[in-house]
Amino acid sequence: MENTPDRLHPLMTVTALAVTAAALATVGVITGVIPERAAPAAPAGAAAATFATRLAADPLGIGPTLYAPQPLVRACEDCATVESVRRLAKPGYAEQGADQWEIRVRMEDGTMLTLAAESQPSWHAGQHVRLVDGVLMSM
Numbered sequence: 046m047e048n049t050p051d052r053l054h055p056l057m058t059v060t061a062l063a064v065t066a067a068a069l070a071t072v073g074v075i076t077g078v079i080p081e082r083a084a085p086a087a088p089a090g091a092a093a094a095t096f097a098t099r100l101a102a103d104p105l106g107i108g109p110t111l112y113a114p115q116p117l118v119r120a121c122e123d124c125a126t127v128e129s130v131r132r133l134a135k136p137g138y139a140e141q142g143a144d145q146w147e148i149r150v151r152m153e154d155g156t157m158l159t160l161a162a163e164s165q166p167s168w169h170a171g172q173h174v175r176l177v178d179g180v181l182m183s184m
């Protein structure tokens with residue numbers, strides 16, 4: 046005894062028709078055969094009033110920000126970091142205090158400057174200084 050049905054179950058038929066209709070509608074909207082549903086048109090005066098209300102509330106049109114902008118950090122044009130301090134012996138001078146000191150500093154813009162001093166400077170490598178009229182000043 047064989048019990049083979051000759052036709053599909055009614056739920057399978059309904060499901061197949063629903064999937065086919067959804068696929069055809071999607072293809073029709075994508076290709077433009079079926080026009081998209083437009084939003085209901087508002088009167089022109091209402092749109093202008095809405096724009097005026099938004100403009101009054103936020104005159105720059107920026108809208109809410111998610112975070113506060115970071116302040117700009119300007120480079121100090123006369124700020125520097127001491128890179129090295131070296132003692133240079135003057136040739137031919139054996140007496141005490143005849144040494145000269147070389148101070149190398151890196152400016153904030155990345156340039157290196159070399160300054161000379163007759164006495165031992167109070168600065169050391171890594172110290173932040175300011176160069177004012179060719180003279181180093183502690184910060």
